[in-house]
Amino acid sequence: MHELSLMTNLLDAAIAAADGAKVHALRIRVGPLSGVVVEALRFAFDALTPGTPAAGARLDVEETAPAFHCPRCRTDYAAPVGSYLCPNCGAADGELRGGHELELVSIEVPDHV
Amino acid sequence: MCDTCGCNESPHHPHDHAHGHPPPVRTIAVQKSALALNQRIADQNRGWFRAKGLKVINLLSSPGSGKTTLLERTLREVPRCAAIVGDLQTENDAIRLRATGAPALQINTGATCHLDAHMVAHALADLPADGLTKLFIENVGNLVCPAAFDLGEAKRVVLLSVTEGEDKPLKYPVIFRHADLVVITKSDLADIVGFARDQALAAIRQVAPQAGILEVSAKTGAGLAAWYAWLAG
Numbered sequence: 001m002h003e004l005s006l007m008t009n010l011l012d013a014a015i016a017a018a019d020g021a022k023v024h025a026l027r028i029r030v031g032p033l034s035g036v037v038v039e040a041l042r043f044a045f046d047a048l049t050p051g052t053p054a055a056g057a058r059l060d061v062e063e064t065a066p067a068f069h070c071p072r073c074r075t076d077y078a079a080p081v082g083s084y085l086c087p088n089c090g091a092a093d094g095e096l097r098g099g100h101e102l103e104l105v106s107i108e109v110p111d112h113v
Numbered sequence: 114m115c116d117t118c119g120c121n122e123s124p125h126h127p128h129d130h131a132h133g134h135p136p137p138v139r140t141i142a143v144q145k146s147a148l149a150l151n152q153r154i155a156d157q158n159r160g161w162f163r164a165k166g167l168k169v170i171n172l173l174s175s176p177g178s179g180k181t182t183l184l185e186r187t188l189r190e191v192p193r194c195a196a197i198v199g200d201l202q203t204e205n206d207a208i209r210l211r212a213t214g215a216p217a218l219q220i221n222t223g224a225t226c227h228l229d230a231h232m233v234a235h236a237l238a239d240l241p242a243d244g245l246t247k248l249f250i251e252n253v254g255n256l257v258c259p260a261a262f263d264l265g266e267a268k269r270v271v272l273l274s275v276t277e278g279e280d281k282p283l284k285y286p287v288i289f290r291h292a293d294l295v296v297i298t299k300s301d302l303a304d305i306v307g308f309a310r311d312q313a314l315a316a317i318r319q320v321a322p323q324a325g326i327l328e329v330s331a332k333t334g335a336g337l338a339a340w341y342a343w344l345a346g
């Protein structure tokens with residue numbers, strides 16, 4: 001359950017970026033090759049936020065697909081985990097270019113003029 | 114406070130205030146990876162390994178696939194190697210590995226299901242690295258969590274024993290996708306358990322097209338010459 005420590009990192013980054021303000025929402029991006037389970041992240045989020053500036057915040061999760069670049073025909077493609085063939089030429093040695101992400105993209109805070 | 118991790122990095126927080134009619138909330142772009150700290154320490158480890166001329170191999174598998182047994186034999190038969198081994202509890206594996214005569218350090222992770230770069234950085238302080246050319250890091254037995262954590266290794270090796278099911282790569286594709294090499298272990302038991310070799314190879318190729326594949330038995334020594342050649346490469 002390393003989701004707890006990873007969620008702690010994301011939450012710390014959100015609270016620091018809010019700079020004392022309340023955090024209304026966090027948008028995170030999770031790649032399928034990051035090795036984390038989104039449900040476990042949500043569980044960790046609910047466990048960690050009470051009593052922090054992010055208490056009651058919304059967690060928006062963007063899930064990405066593994067991104068590949070085919071070295072043979074130079075097609076860029078997304079493929080589901082476990083099936084990585086190039087849809088254009090069928091090559092199996094696509095170079096992995098994305099899908100590992102586990103990052104805080106943005107936060108929402110109350111606006112002040 | 115630990116000086117390898119330097120945890121107090123100051124965060125970015127651009128003040129791009131929206132003007133005009135103020136909406137009730139505004140969005141602040143952050144773009145910060147949850148693994149940024151681990152990655153920074155892993156890169157430091159990698160720099161240290163390079164400075165010492167150490168080739169580092171991260172070994173991953175389910176519990177019981179034969180990581181320690183393969184290492185025991187490798188440490189006996191290949192000179193100038195050392196090992197760091199992660200388990201939730203006990204010093205048992207380090208004791209087994211030290212019996213080979215090679216340096217071996219234990220990391221107990223407690224409740225944590227994987228090694229991270231910070232744990233490895235601390236263990237390195239106790240490693241007599243001079244004169245070594247290879248360092249094996251036996252990760253905590255787990256096919257899910259260790260995949261996310263770079264330790265600073267040069268190569269990742271995932272072990273799959275013939276007794277644990279030909280379709281295991283299909284069930285745990287993420288860890289296999291990060292492998293440089295997949296080692297099928299306990300090949301001496303293949304016939305006894307009716308190991309469907311072709312099916313296992315097809316499963317590995319499907320989820321880990323980038324990886325080399327070797328078949329070994331740490332018990333009989335079958336296939337170990339190829340393993341040693343891969344290590345030397």
Ligand SMILES: Nc1nc2c(ncn2[C@@H]2O[C@H](COP(=O)(O)OP(=O)(O)O)[C@@H](O)[C@H]2O)c(=O)[nH]1
Pocket residue numbers: 174175176177178179180181182183254298299300301302329330331332333
């Ligand atoms: N028959 C056979 N048994 C093995 C082989 N390698 C490991 N084992 C056995 O598998 C069990 C687990 O091995 P171990 O190295 O502790 O696995 P680890 O948890 O991955 O470190 C032990 O009982 C070993 O003796 C092998 O090549 N052949």
Ligand SMILES: [Mg+2]
Pocket residue numbers: 180181206251
């Ligand atoms: Mg072991």
Ligand SMILES: [Zn+2]
Pocket residue numbers: 070071072073074075086087088089090091
């Ligand atoms: Zn192609």
